[in-house]
Amino acid sequence: xxxxxxxxxxxxxxxxxxxxxxxxxSVSAKSEHKPDIQRAAQWIADKLTAIGMDGVxxxxxxxxxxxxxxxxxxxxxxxxxxxxxxxxxxxxxLELWTSPPFEPTxxxxxxxxRGSADDKGQVHIHLAALASLxxxxxxxxxxxxxIIEGEEEVGSENIYKFVRENKRKLKADALxxxxxxxxxxxxxxxxxxxxxxxxxxxxxxxxEQDLHSGVFGGVAPNPLQVLADLFARLHDKDGRVAVPxxxxxxxxLSKVEHRALHALPWSEKDLxxxxxxxxxxxxxxxxxxxxxxxxxxLELNGMWGGYMxxxxxxxxxxxxxxxxxxxxxxxxxPKKIAAMVEKQVRRLLPKTVKCKFQTLxxxxxxxxxxxxxxxxxxxxxxxxxxxxxxxxxxxxxxxPFVTEVHDELRVPCVLMGFGLPDENAHAPDEHISLDHYYGxxxxxxxxxxxxxxxxxxxxASKKRS
Amino acid sequence: xxxxxxxxxxxxxxxxxxxxxxxxxSVSAKSEHKPDIQRAAQWIADKLTAIGMDGVxxxxxxxxxxxxxxxxxxxxxxxxxxxxxxxxxxxxxLELWTSPPFEPTxxxxxxxxRGSADDKGQVHIHLAALASLxxxxxxxxxxxxxIIEGEEEVGSENIYKFVRENKRKLKADALxxxxxxxxxxxxxxxxxxxxxxxxxxxxxxxxEQDLHSGVFGGVAPNPLQVLADLFARLHDKDGRVAVPxxxxxxxxLSKVEHRALHALPWSEKDLxxxxxxxxxxxxxxxxxxxxxxxxxxLELNGMWGGYMxxxxxxxxxxxxxxxxxxxxxxxxxPKKIAAMVEKQVRRLLPKTVKCKFQTLxxxxxxxxxxxxxxxxxxxxxxxxxxxxxxxxxxxxxxxPFVTEVHDELRVPCVLMGFGLPDENAHAPDEHISLDHYYGxxxxxxxxxxxxxxxxxxxxASKKRS
Numbered sequence: 045x046x047x048x049x050x051x052x053x054x055x056x057x058x059x060x061x062x063x064x065x066x067x068x069x070s071v072s073a074k075s076e077h078k079p080d081i082q083r084a085a086q087w088i089a090d091k092l093t094a095i096g097m098d099g100v101x102x103x104x105x106x107x108x109x110x111x112x113x114x115x116x117x118x119x120x121x122x123x124x125x126x127x128x129x130x131x132x133x134x135x136x137x138l139e140l141w142t143s144p145p146f147e148p149t150x151x152x153x154x155x156x157x158r159g160s161a162d163d164k165g166q167v168h169i170h171l172a173a174l175a176s177l178x179x180x181x182x183x184x185x186x187x188x189x190x191i192i193e194g195e196e197e198v199g200s201e202n203i204y205k206f207v208r209e210n211k212r213k214l215k216a217d218a219l220x221x222x223x224x225x226x227x228x229x230x231x232x233x234x235x236x237x238x239x240x241x242x243x244x245x246x247x248x249x250x251x252e253q254d255l256h257s258g259v260f261g262g263v264a265p266n267p268l269q270v271l272a273d274l275f276a277r278l279h280d281k282d283g284r285v286a287v288p289x290x291x292x293x294x295x296x297l298s299k300v301e302h303r304a305l306h307a308l309p310w311s312e313k314d315l316x317x318x319x320x321x322x323x324x325x326x327x328x329x330x331x332x333x334x335x336x337x338x339x340x341x342l343e344l345n346g347m348w349g350g351y352m353x354x355x356x357x358x359x360x361x362x363x364x365x366x367x368x369x370x371x372x373x374x375x376x377x378p379k380k381i382a383a384m385v386e387k388q389v390r391r392l393l394p395k396t397v398k399c400k401f402q403t404l405x406x407x408x409x410x411x412x413x414x415x416x417x418x419x420x421x422x423x424x425x426x427x428x429x430x431x432x433x434x435x436x437x438x439x440x441x442x443x444p445f446v447t448e449v450h451d452e453l454r455v456p457c458v459l460m461g462f463g464l465p466d467e468n469a470h471a472p473d474e475h476i477s478l479d480h481y482y483g484x485x486x487x488x489x490x491x492x493x494x495x496x497x498x499x500x501x502x503x504a505s506k507k508r509s
Numbered sequence: 510x511x512x513x514x515x516x517x518x519x520x521x522x523x524x525x526x527x528x529x530x531x532x533x534x535s536v537s538a539k540s541e542h543k544p545d546i547q548r549a550a551q552w553i554a555d556k557l558t559a560i561g562m563d564g565v566x567x568x569x570x571x572x573x574x575x576x577x578x579x580x581x582x583x584x585x586x587x588x589x590x591x592x593x594x595x596x597x598x599x600x601x602x603l604e605l606w607t608s609p610p611f612e613p614t615x616x617x618x619x620x621x622x623r624g625s626a627d628d629k630g631q632v633h634i635h636l637a638a639l640a641s642l643x644x645x646x647x648x649x650x651x652x653x654x655x656i657i658e659g660e661e662e663v664g665s666e667n668i669y670k671f672v673r674e675n676k677r678k679l680k681a682d683a684l685x686x687x688x689x690x691x692x693x694x695x696x697x698x699x700x701x702x703x704x705x706x707x708x709x710x711x712x713x714x715x716x717e718q719d720l721h722s723g724v725f726g727g728v729a730p731n732p733l734q735v736l737a738d739l740f741a742r743l744h745d746k747d748g749r750v751a752v753p754x755x756x757x758x759x760x761x762l763s764k765v766e767h768r769a770l771h772a773l774p775w776s777e778k779d780l781x782x783x784x785x786x787x788x789x790x791x792x793x794x795x796x797x798x799x800x801x802x803x804x805x806x807l808e809l810n811g812m813w814g815g816y817m818x819x820x821x822x823x824x825x826x827x828x829x830x831x832x833x834x835x836x837x838x839x840x841x842x843p844k845k846i847a848a849m850v851e852k853q854v855r856r857l858l859p860k861t862v863k864c865k866f867q868t869l870x871x872x873x874x875x876x877x878x879x880x881x882x883x884x885x886x887x888x889x890x891x892x893x894x895x896x897x898x899x900x901x902x903x904x905x906x907x908x909p910f911v912t913e914v915h916d917e918l919r920v921p922c923v924l925m926g927f928g929l930p931d932e933n934a935h936a937p938d939e940h941i942s943l944d945h946y947y948g949x950x951x952x953x954x955x956x957x958x959x960x961x962x963x964x965x966x967x968x969a970s971k972k973r974s
Contacts, residue, residue, distance in 0.1 A: 258906030276741030355538030441723030
């Protein structure tokens with residue numbers, strides 16, 4: 045049977061299988077979900093075994109386990125290392141979901157569930173493609189290693205360690221990742237640049253306990269006011285991050301790249317409609333697309349303290365907290381940035397309070413040259429799988445693992461993503477387009493098949509990608 | 510039997526009774542506590558009936574009921590209107606209480622429970638004094654009306670309406686309130702000025718839903734950042750409230766009053782030790798005591814939005830919230846201030862977000878001249894009850910009812926308080942000194958007794974207090 049015919053005939057079977065994976069609430073940020081994380085890892089491992097992969101392992105780490113599998117029975121053919129993650133973002137606020145986050149539901153050609161786009165749905169595209177290849181040909185046409193982690197949403201710390209200590213085990217001719225988006229519905233896309241991510245948390249302490257705002261107001265330091273003053277001063281009036289040195293190493297866009305980016309079938313109007321706020325904002329002197337993909341940011345992700353209940357409570361809280369993050373662009377060094385940010389935060393804080401500063405995670409930005417043969421193979425496979433010309437794009441999000449592996453293994457990284465920016469990856473009603481899911485399976489299967497035509501030495505370009 | 514002897518012999522009985530009242534979690538801010546509010550009102554009414562008061566009523570309002578009772582069988586004697594409240598602040602955060610908030614516990618001469626100082630403990634001082642007078646003399650020496658409300662911690666809205674519509678019922682020669690503090694342990698105090706309180710809540714809306722901070726960061730408005738920018742700009746660099754017109758009507762302190770305030774047995778060192786923060790702050794050009802008692806403030810009481818859980822979530826929240834309040838000093842008009850604050854907030858907000866602005870409550874500041882005979886009677890009774898010279902003080906807190914009644918009934922208001930500023934009125938481990946509780950019962954009973962020596966016309970001074 046023809047490969048694409050097989051895939052089309054097994055649409056429902058693949059989807060049904062994905063439902064099983066999406067039903068497991070594998071939220072990596074919350075310790076109460078540790079058993080679910082374990083179940084999700086087991087589900088993936090069982091599936092890989094069922095497909096017929098070799099060396100399936102659940103590898104424990106200090107936090108959440110990695111799942112590994114391989115197929116190395118294609119001598120003389122290229123070896124691909126596939127990376128994905130089976131953990132998901134917390135689903136809260138639950139009341140904003142149309143259907144429950146862990147009960148996959150199809151509405152109008154979209155599959156709704158936490159993890160449907162980020163990243164279980166995309167991981168499953170590869171599982172379904174591998175299963176299809178195996179069922180049609182009785183073997184895989186190339187060598188494949190898979191490493192699927194459970195900590196992507198909380199910093200990927202343990203997989204870095206694993207990669208550094210297992211370079212031989214993971215050796216491959218290229219890295220393949222599906223955890224990114226397409227530039228627009230139906231337009232298959234390869235992402236060649238990602239922003240890096242540092243995530244921070246600070247705790248501001250004033251008085252030793254909550255105080256009555258009448259009795260002590262006007263005298264006791266207010267940690268909420270301190271946070272407001274601090275974050276107001278971390279941006280200047282032009283929307284630039286006001287941390288000395290923050291922009292020092294930022295790579296500027298070449299004219300060619302600038303032109304290419306602004307020629308993409310990308311619609312600012314669609315973005316505005318999706319965001320739905322009365323207006324957009326950002327750093328002065330840059331277009332919206334540059335702000336999204338090519339400029340670093342500092343963003344508050346959470347802030348809290350004092351009375352948050354119904355009605356009024358006249359309190360000056362003893363403590364207040366903020367979670368915030370910096371997105372980094374090529375050439376910025378997360379370690380240097382974390383030190384700069386902490387230094388500036390401490391410099392801006394008044395002497396009336398104490399501050400606990402934590403950098404919860406660090407991740408490098410990444411950019412690839414995309415002239416190696418594997419990218420041409422990928423573009424062809426995507427164009428065939430979707431019936432529409434595939435394009436090269438950048439992305440504002442972060443996949444710390446990509447940079448880490450790129451640095452350690454020094455191979456090209458192909459980011460072939462099947463999500464869309466408006467699919468609520470980290471918000472209620474996360475979903476994936478079923479057309480993209482099925483198009484993904486077709487493209488990925490074709491990609492694995494077509495790679496067999498390359499010799500291992502031909503995969504990467506002469507230039508280091 | 511002598512009155513003071515009776516009181517001393519019934520110490521344990523009175524305390525045991527107070528425990529019953531403190532065990533009722535009458536939190537007015539939370540609708541789930543409505544039945545507890547009802548139980549507390551009933552408890553007070555039953556107690557007043559048991560004491561032998563006439564006309565005991567539980568008066569329903571749109572929110573929480575008022576309790577009223579009277580004793581009008583002392584013709585030719587002055588009539589006192591006593592005001593107190595049986596509602597309490599929310600007890601959260603629960604984990605910071607040494608013993609549970611609604612299980613009264615005595616440790617080292619202090620009674621710990623939510624409401625012990627603010628204001629159930631102080632209300633009970635009057636109930637115990639009245640019961641003692643009634644048991645010793647078989648009647649009360651003067652005419653007494655009591656009105657005890659259940660909404661003080663949420664704005665007192667319904668009692669205002671009741672006062673306006675029932676001026677005749679509430680007519681009295683003076684108002685008596687015990688909901689304030691003493692200037693220092695063992696130093697009985699009469700408060701002659703209070704700050705007013707306006708309480709506000711704002712909701713900032715940006716995108717229509719939470720967004721991924723990588724995919725949309727740098728472009729989508731961040732309501733948390735908007736709150737930070739807003740509140741940073743609501744104070745200037747000298748710690749002054751940056752709302753045009755805010756200080757316009759503020760009364761300045763006379764030299765005489767300035768000298769009197771700074772001669773009080775009040776210790777900044779004790780305040781610093783109690784607050785426990787690395788430093789204090791406040792408006793430039795004023796002493797700590799002036800900042801606490803005589804200057805208006807704008808204070809954040811709560812702020813929240815985005816991810817507040819364990820670990821990291823890279824989200825730009827769709828909405829963020831803040832609760833804040835302004836403390837007002839004599840001559841500032843809450844209505845004008847609320848309008849100024851809203852206008853300035855809206856002026857400072859960027860066009861990229863929407864804002865819902867609510868003034869949850871308004872309350873006027875209050876100041877009294879204290880040369881009427883009733884104040885001399887009160888100072889003598891307090892001096893006798895505590896065995897130490899009583900003093901006149903101001904207070905930074907607010908009792909909106911005092912101003913409202915003062916405006917409506919135009920009688921002197923005697924604020925005889927038995928708390929201390931460091932008794933955590935709105936925080937975990939709220940407590941009251943048992944010495945102050947017992948001293949309070951002695952002083953109040955003596956005060957009621959001594960007032961019988963005044964003719965109704967003599968109670969108030971010629972000057973309007």
